[in-house]
Amino acid sequence: MAQGPxxxxxxxxxxARHLLSQMMLIRRFEEKAAENYALGKxxxxxxxxxxxxxxxxxxxxxxxxxxxxxSHYREHGHCLAKGSDPRRVMAELFGRxxxxxxxxxxxxxxxxxxxxxxxxxxxxxxxxPLAAGVxxxxxxxxxxxxxxxxxxxxxVPQGEFHESMNLAALWRLPVIYICENNRYAMGxxxxxxxxxxxxxxxxxxxxxxxxxxxxxDVLAVREVVGRxxxxxxxxxEPTLVEARTYRFRGHSMRDPAGAIYRTRDEVxxxxxxxxxxxxxxxxxxxxxxxxxxVKAIEKDVNDLVDEAVAFADASAEPPLEWLLTDIYKxx
Amino acid sequence: MGKLNMVKxxxxxxxxxxxxxxxxxxxxEDVGVDGGVFRVTEDLHRKFGSKRVIDSPLxxxxxxxxxxxxxxxxxxxxxxxxxxxxxxxxxxQLENHAxxxxxxxxxxxxxxxxxxxxxxxxxxxxxxHSESEExxxxxxxxxxxxxPSGPRNARALLVSxxxxxxxxxxxxxxxxxxxAREDVPDEIEALPIGRAxxxxxxxxxxxxxxxxxxxxxxxxxxxxxxxxxxESEVIDLLTISPLxxxxxxxSVNKTGRAVIVHEALRSFGPGAEIAxxxxxxxxxxxxxxxxxxxxxxxxxxxxxxxxxxxxxxGRVVAAARETLAF
Numbered sequence: 001m002a003q004g005p006x007x008x009x010x011x012x013x014x015x016a017r018h019l020l021s022q023m024m025l026i027r028r029f030e031e032k033a034a035e036n037y038a039l040g041k042x043x044x045x046x047x048x049x050x051x052x053x054x055x056x057x058x059x060x061x062x063x064x065x066x067x068x069x070x071s072h073y074r075e076h077g078h079c080l081a082k083g084s085d086p087r088r089v090m091a092e093l094f095g096r097x098x099x100x101x102x103x104x105x106x107x108x109x110x111x112x113x114x115x116x117x118x119x120x121x122x123x124x125x126x127x128x129p130l131a132a133g134v135x136x137x138x139x140x141x142x143x144x145x146x147x148x149x150x151x152x153x154x155x156v157p158q159g160e161f162h163e164s165m166n167l168a169a170l171w172r173l174p175v176i177y178i179c180e181n182n183r184y185a186m187g188x189x190x191x192x193x194x195x196x197x198x199x200x201x202x203x204x205x206x207x208x209x210x211x212x213x214x215x216x217d218v219l220a221v222r223e224v225v226g227r228x229x230x231x232x233x234x235x236x237e238p239t240l241v242e243a244r245t246y247r248f249r250g251h252s253m254r255d256p257a258g259a260i261y262r263t264r265d266e267v268x269x270x271x272x273x274x275x276x277x278x279x280x281x282x283x284x285x286x287x288x289x290x291x292x293x294v295k296a297i298e299k300d301v302n303d304l305v306d307e308a309v310a311f312a313d314a315s316a317e318p319p320l321e322w323l324l325t326d327i328y329k330x331x
Numbered sequence: 332m333g334k335l336n337m338v339k340x341x342x343x344x345x346x347x348x349x350x351x352x353x354x355x356x357x358x359x360e361d362v363g364v365d366g367g368v369f370r371v372t373e374d375l376h377r378k379f380g381s382k383r384v385i386d387s388p389l390x391x392x393x394x395x396x397x398x399x400x401x402x403x404x405x406x407x408x409x410x411x412x413x414x415x416x417x418x419x420x421x422x423x424q425l426e427n428h429a430x431x432x433x434x435x436x437x438x439x440x441x442x443x444x445x446x447x448x449x450x451x452x453x454x455x456x457x458x459x460h461s462e463s464e465e466x467x468x469x470x471x472x473x474x475x476x477x478x479p480s481g482p483r484n485a486r487a488l489l490v491s492x493x494x495x496x497x498x499x500x501x502x503x504x505x506x507x508x509x510x511a512r513e514d515v516p517d518e519i520e521a522l523p524i525g526r527a528x529x530x531x532x533x534x535x536x537x538x539x540x541x542x543x544x545x546x547x548x549x550x551x552x553x554x555x556x557x558x559x560x561x562e563s564e565v566i567d568l569l570t571i572s573p574l575x576x577x578x579x580x581x582s583v584n585k586t587g588r589a590v591i592v593h594e595a596l597r598s599f600g601p602g603a604e605i606a607x608x609x610x611x612x613x614x615x616x617x618x619x620x621x622x623x624x625x626x627x628x629x630x631x632x633x634x635x636x637x638x639x640x641x642x643x644x645g646r647v648v649a650a651a652r653e654t655l656a657f
Contacts, residue, residue, distance in 0.1 A: 102437040111436035133400015163393035326434045327472045329496040
């Protein structure tokens with residue numbers, strides 16, 4: 001397991017500000033989403049990423065705008081980190097016409113062509129072959145782009161995980177598979193689901209690099225994914241990264257406490273490793289950021305999210321006639 | 332112009348589309364070096380190499396799922412599944428991803444891709460090598476479901492399928508691969524997807540068929556003409572979904588009677604939707620209940636009883652006579 005750097009050395013103020021503000025944006029965005037879910041403005045299910053922000057932000061920080069990202073259903077953070085407009089993401093959660101998918105995708109299906117974000121996908125493990133296909137396209141055209149594919153440890157028992165790892169390795173595709181191991185597939189702990197709970201080791205089976213990383217450490221994630229991205233760009237070598245993380249909230253809003261399958265003590269203990277608190281503390285201790293910087297970031301983030309909620313709230317419902325559109329290309 | 336069987340005609344469509352557009356790729360099990368289980372992709376690997384004619388591992392979900400990713404990137408993959416009975420391992424990728432990307436992303440992403448597969452009985456093979464599962468695909472919004480009935484329309488429809496901006500499932504009747512040769516023009520020809528063909532004109536009875544069942548319907552029409560003096564109109568659907576409801580209604584408004592023939596199972600099969608469509612479009616013209624001649628509602632039986640399960644000319648003629656006598 002790669003040890004993350006313990007200090008922010010090598011990180012300039014600009015980068016520190018970027019990483020912290022991105023993580024805080026995602027956190028604030030989702031807290032507000034939860035509030036609006038409780039108000040009934042968001043229907044159905046809502047899967048919060050709170051606690052895992054360092055993974056999306058660390059990984060996205062080493063991507064170029066023309067690189068691709070594809071994700072699962074807990075993807076608000078991945079979508080925001082790839083650069084989507086928070087207003088349009090919130091509007092999509094609200095099911096409104098100004099949402100990223102004009103209100104037809106919803107929380108689990110965010111797509112943004114302008115950032116090459118290829119969607120959230122609700123069926124666990126099913127999007128992994130898509131990432132291989134996109135990577136094939138990149139290689140086919142001889143470009144130096146990459147795709148990162150996020151999924152949870154719940155996807156690892158699925159056949160498509162293994163089919164995709166095999167293809168990526170066999171065809172040497174520029175894809176980085178990032179498994180966010182938050183230890184519970186809804187309520188099933190990884191030890192009860194996987195014969196080999198050290199997920200990064202599956203990479204060895206397929207003969208590609210595999211690394212585990214502390215997913216609560218944004219700089220460690222950045223370093224490990226950065227190496228993987230460099231390999232993919234330069235050598236078209238895929239990587240499996242296992243980011244060990246934890247979700248502070250339940251599986252979805254229907255499981256708010258998450259207290260049946262894990263203890264409150266465990267959740268409280270993990271919250272002591274809050275990636276935002278840890279990184280902020282580190283930056284302050286080392287003087288990369290000042291208290292005033294942090295306050296300014298906080299204010300900016302709060303303003304952005306308030307604006308996103310106001311934007312979503314003001315956006316109209318999709319017109320009824322959209323019910324029947326975009327099934328086939330319109331003649 | 333050459334006299335080609337369906338295998339050669341399909342091969343010609345792939346060859347010419349790959350020459351015309353370098354984004355068109357072929358992917359599947361043994362499609363490359365080996366040329367495909369039914370030889371449809373023969374010589375393509377020699378002409379275009381491993382980069383564009385891709386031998387995949389035996390993993391249907393990966394074949395279809397990877398093709399979805401290729402299509403999202405902007406390529407135009409043509410997948411081959413060795414037999415339609417094997418396709419359910421990849422079914423999820425079609426119904427959940429290929430079919431829905433356009434709608435979920437409000438048209439920002441779409442999947443221009445084709446999944447070809449041999450289907451149907453008549454070759455004395457067991458269950459998964461003889462089944463007809465078109466109803467599963469026809470039921471999915473966002474997917475187009477095409478089944479040609481002969482070499483020339485197979486070639487022209489495959490060209491259209493490859494160029495279609497939406498995902499197309501393309502069934503090829505194994506029984507037709509080597510059954511007949513037709514004149515197929517050298518220059519590229521395309522037939523519109525979603526349009527049925529009136530194969531034989533008549534005013535007394537409409538016979539609706541597609542794929543390998545077209546020749547069964549044709550033969551039945553000839554017997555009805557010779558022995559009963561009945562003039563059947565034979566409709567070759569060519570596209571199962573989207574269904575050409577206008578052609579169906581126009582024919583039955585003329586004839587007042589319809590018999591639908593397919594190899595898929597009877598209950599909840601394509602015939603149910605076709606019958607409902609005729610009811611909606613030609614109710615006041617109907618003189619008799621619409622009949623369906625289909626495979627029985629059982630898993631596909633072994634070759635000893637295959638002939639009893641797949642519709643044949645005798646069953647179609649009998650159903651037609653009952654309809655005419657009503």
